[in-house]
Amino acid sequence: MTDKQIRELLASMSLEEKLGEMTQMAPNFFGTEDSVDLTGPMKQMNLRSEDVAYLGSTLNAFGAEKLIQMQKEHMARQPHHIPLMFMADVIHGLKTIYPIPLAMGCSFDTGLMEEAAAMAARESAVTGVHLTFSPMADLVRDPRWGRVMESPGEDPVLNARMTEAAVRGYQGDDIAAPDRIASCFKHFGGYGASEAGRDYNTVDISDGTLREFYLTAYKAAVDAGAAMAMTSFNTIDRIPASGNKKMFRKILREEWGFDGVAITDFSAIHEMIAHGIAADGKEAARYALEAGADIEMMSAHYLNYARELIEEGKVDIGLIDEAVLRILQLKNKLGLFENPFKGADPDKEKEVHLCKEHLELARRAAARSIVLLKNEGGLLPLAKDAKVGLAGPFADSVDVLGGWAFADSAERATLLNGLKEHGVNITATAMTQRMGAMQRGIMDVEDQTAELTALADCDVVIAGVGEHPEDTGESASKTVLRLSHNQEKMLERLHDMGKKVIAVIFSGRPMEIRPVLPFCDAVVQAWFLGIEAGPAIADVLCGDVNPSGRLSMSFPQTVGQVPVYYNHMNTGRPLAGKPHRFVSCYLDCPNEPLFPFGYGLSYSEYRYSGLSVEKAVDAEDGTMLKVSVDVENVSDVAGRETIQLYIHDVVASVVRPVKELKDFVQVDLGAHEKKTVSFKVTREMLSYWNNQARVFEPGDFEIMVGHSSEELLTARVTL
Numbered sequence: 001m002t003d004k005q006i007r008e009l010l011a012s013m014s015l016e017e018k019l020g021e022m023t024q025m026a027p028n029f030f031g032t033e034d035s036v037d038l039t040g041p042m043k044q045m046n047l048r049s050e051d052v053a054y055l056g057s058t059l060n061a062f063g064a065e066k067l068i069q070m071q072k073e074h075m076a077r078q079p080h081h082i083p084l085m086f087m088a089d090v091i092h093g094l095k096t097i098y099p100i101p102l103a104m105g106c107s108f109d110t111g112l113m114e115e116a117a118a119m120a121a122r123e124s125a126v127t128g129v130h131l132t133f134s135p136m137a138d139l140v141r142d143p144r145w146g147r148v149m150e151s152p153g154e155d156p157v158l159n160a161r162m163t164e165a166a167v168r169g170y171q172g173d174d175i176a177a178p179d180r181i182a183s184c185f186k187h188f189g190g191y192g193a194s195e196a197g198r199d200y201n202t203v204d205i206s207d208g209t210l211r212e213f214y215l216t217a218y219k220a221a222v223d224a225g226a227a228m229a230m231t232s233f234n235t236i237d238r239i240p241a242s243g244n245k246k247m248f249r250k251i252l253r254e255e256w257g258f259d260g261v262a263i264t265d266f267s268a269i270h271e272m273i274a275h276g277i278a279a280d281g282k283e284a285a286r287y288a289l290e291a292g293a294d295i296e297m298m299s300a301h302y303l304n305y306a307r308e309l310i311e312e313g314k315v316d317i318g319l320i321d322e323a324v325l326r327i328l329q330l331k332n333k334l335g336l337f338e339n340p341f342k343g344a345d346p347d348k349e350k351e352v353h354l355c356k357e358h359l360e361l362a363r364r365a366a367a368r369s370i371v372l373l374k375n376e377g378g379l380l381p382l383a384k385d386a387k388v389g390l391a392g393p394f395a396d397s398v399d400v401l402g403g404w405a406f407a408d409s410a411e412r413a414t415l416l417n418g419l420k421e422h423g424v425n426i427t428a429t430a431m432t433q434r435m436g437a438m439q440r441g442i443m444d445v446e447d448q449t450a451e452l453t454a455l456a457d458c459d460v461v462i463a464g465v466g467e468h469p470e471d472t473g474e475s476a477s478k479t480v481l482r483l484s485h486n487q488e489k490m491l492e493r494l495h496d497m498g499k500k501v502i503a504v505i506f507s508g509r510p511m512e513i514r515p516v517l518p519f520c521d522a523v524v525q526a527w528f529l530g531i532e533a534g535p536a537i538a539d540v541l542c543g544d545v546n547p548s549g550r551l552s553m554s555f556p557q558t559v560g561q562v563p564v565y566y567n568h569m570n571t572g573r574p575l576a577g578k579p580h581r582f583v584s585c586y587l588d589c590p591n592e593p594l595f596p597f598g599y600g601l602s603y604s605e606y607r608y609s610g611l612s613v614e615k616a617v618d619a620e621d622g623t624m625l626k627v628s629v630d631v632e633n634v635s636d637v638a639g640r641e642t643i644q645l646y647i648h649d650v651v652a653s654v655v656r657p658v659k660e661l662k663d664f665v666q667v668d669l670g671a672h673e674k675k676t677v678s679f680k681v682t683r684e685m686l687s688y689w690n691n692q693a694r695v696f697e698p699g700d701f702e703i704m705v706g707h708s709s710e711e712l713l714t715a716r717v718t719l
């Protein structure tokens, strides 16, 4: 349709139709079980069955045949035959599940992220989905928060790069294409800063921290052309995000020029009552309309109260029209007026879902997301003739996909399967009963350490340990981040038996693994890697893939350090040398994390030298410095190195972080190969928010390049 036709359509719609467009309900509100729904959720929301005909979108409905049918029935009922938009939480793949976003962050591979998102788009589009509620661009610093698994991590630059890659992957150049979907970034904003890591909790951060850290990746999503933004559950400046004018009208729309659709998170308008800023649903609806929330997800305050608000002159009809126009424009960009079924195709669905190319990509992504944390004496890769024992609750578990996985079967995903496929000589297994979930009240595996004697003849034991995926994700905050007691005991016992122990950790967050490190000769952080987890882990354990993942989030020494992140501010009493009184430190723990951001081992060894920083002004792209460094693979094994560039502004008008990642590049280095890698440092990279505006201030800067946020060569330059 032309824009003129869209506007004409808008002009011909009744107020109820408009408010329906602005309301999203779950699929069970549609369909034939109206009578059931009327006594349940519909009644609770005070919805009449005729309102269903006006609804503009639904969420988390899947299956080409079903969605084609739903679309037909809905369009027949909708007075202007306006098609529904099908939205869904396709967070890390639909059927071909790839690693959780935190793990994808560890790949530092934006090309891979884009490919993975494009794959998710293909699988979603053939099933009839039009839009995904992804990527989650929330910056995260607190592993107690279960949703860290859905974020690319703690760094704004890495987050931004991963976020824009995901948006590109989902949307391509044209969201109307049959194999693309629209992308909704979330949760705007600052949801990752929930106090004490407790989900849905208050967020209270300074404007500078908000602008420089938390908002960066959302802005990248906007710049990459994301079609939709979702509000968050938290408050910002004491106003809930769904009613927050500063966030939605000022920053998102005025400052960043976002012209897409804004949707609230699930029942977030209703929650303004519990927050205590709205007396009732009517007032909550007014706040959300004023803030510019176009679609209300899973509560019906627009449908129930907007008419009254308009009639009483409390809300201008212009706000409604503006919102509906944006929604219709999105439907039009998706091509739904021409083809309401878009890519939905039951035959293609069978071909595309879990096809060979997709599984290969998921395996590659999984192998690249693994982070090798410890490898004493070069225990890994496994010696070909090693007699291997397998132990632990994740040794033969299918619960390794991670949250938001709508896969039907995960038999291939087990560690045991991967090792078998590689022909690993597994001579014995012990204590492999599956892990319970705290969520379900089972916090541990049974103590069956006596069984471990079965492993007496093995040289090496691979222990699959971790946390249940149900204990990660939304509403899965935890205060204890250690492995469960019996898992820790198992690792200790294996060590005491004189075994070489390889711990493979499955988790959706950095866990507190310091207590078990002395018992483990090697530690492989396997996150939740998706449908190809087992084969990919075995690729790394057996040496077919040289691990190249780097931590996208720091691992705390103890939960008492949390939040602990690499790009913290300078203090007036910094710790230098040993901890002592009256400087900023703990009496009982180092300040540093156990493993810092950017850290990860490989089967290769890299040496950095020759850091050079030259002034190289290019007014056009804002370049101020050219930085180069030599990186040499000093081992006999080819590998991939992620070279990280950090800066530190030595003196500035507001306190600056001790270091900030500004760029990174990945290079493949053959055995004993050396390459020179260069970076440009732009004025923008050296600028920051001085509490009023983004500014560049001349002066001294430290430029650091290296292997992780703690292993760096440093040069100083005056600008």
Ligand code: NOJ
Residues within 6 Å of the ligand: 059, 089, 133, 186, 265, 266, 474
């Ligand atoms: C609530 C979650 O916070 C959000 O991330 C998700 O997209 C919606 N529910 C829809 O399922």
